[in-house]
Amino acid sequence: MASPRADASSKIILSESDLHRVVDRIAHQILEKTSGATGTVLLGIPTRGVPLARRLAARIHAFEGIDVPVGSLDITLYRDDLRLHATRALGKTELPGGGIDGRRVVLVDDVLFSGRTVRAALDALKDEGRPSSVQLAVLVDRGHRELPIRADYVGKNIPTSLSESVRVSLTEIDGLDEVKLTGGDK
């Protein structure tokens, strides 16, 4: 769907194997920082945060044989920019059995940008229950925060200009694993 011109100015930031290594590293870091992922729940933010959360859980299982509960948390109804766009379709919210009360929630998303999605996720989480703590894992941090929010686990920091866009592709949704930077000034 990318136009030839966009392709001409696009750059691959994470290849398939890079992306897999990055997910492996975040899985290790989560295990390390949560002392073996005890009492931890992974919640992916639709769309691409959900397969990422599942992958992290699969890697954690592969490394330590621990089953971390995985769910999804749709934030559409909590967005602060609903009135700026046409109505959006809702994603799925599915909390793992046992809920989130008293547990450590790790929110998982593909790109951290303005921080507004994460703010909406924190609001949504508050209505779902009361986790003991909340952490944030992202595949890419592209900067330009508009809110005082930072990630606990970052796959890759990518300095970008506002005119550029970061496109994350995942096999489960897009048929391939890749992170691309497109657009911007030549």
Next chain:
Amino acid sequence: MIKHLRSAADLDAATATLILDTAGEMAALAGREVKKLPTLRGRTVVNLFYEDSTRTRISFEAAAKRLSADVINFSAKGSSVSKGESLKDTALTLQAMGADAVVIRHPASGAPHRLAAWVDGSVVNAGDGTHEHPTQALLDAYTMRSRLGRLDGLRVAIVGDVLHSRVARSNVLLLTTLGAEITLVGPPTLIPVDIAAALSPKTKVSYDLDSVLPDMDVVMMLRVQTERMQDSYFPSAREYSRRYGLDLARMRKLPEHAIVMHPGPMNRGMEITPEVADSSRSTIVEQVANGVSARMAVLYLLLGGKA
């Protein structure tokens, strides 16, 4: 997304499916401790009711409040309407108060269409005369889909006073759009000539309930609207009940999986017996719960985005 919901015919299959999917997500949220969502904060929804209604008005009110909209309830009784104010003047008043959406129930068919020309906000038809009641059709479709898993190819009998039923009209339009096959059943006096052709050419008509039942996935019983029964549409209530009422013996003729629906309020003992209404096949209470989810979906999709 569409701006108004005046008729079930406003919805194409894609839009209707989007509403049902959204209703599904809303229903999932209804199970949690904090049911309120901040989505429509600062928006005003006016419930403009010119006819008596319990469940529809309360359902719309609950839906709007769960989405954090401000709700203004207006009923014709005890308002300027009893002093003779016209619909247009009332509409202009609401307009001046800044209503983002007006949910209207009116005894005159077509009132929502007129209203839409007078106000800037969205208009949602909550029942107009004997014309349409699109959100009822949406909650019925949602109930069928969640019980039976699909709508495409579903065989649905709509039984009773089709002539006066806005529920029947909206259901035929919506369910046909979504691929269901409708059979209208009732005494000839209560099924208008050519209605099937006028609503949807695929719709069938039958005057014999017993012969239809074995082939149905869904039986939707309509209320006998005693308030609209001044003329003699059938000889007596008992005769109607014997020929078109759903009792246990008739329910047993349905296939194993089939469900029984009723939009409420019921006349127990008239179109449906209490044993049937309270059986496990009946979705009547479920329909009320689904009504809130379906109306939340409609309000979100009409008001949630850029105006």
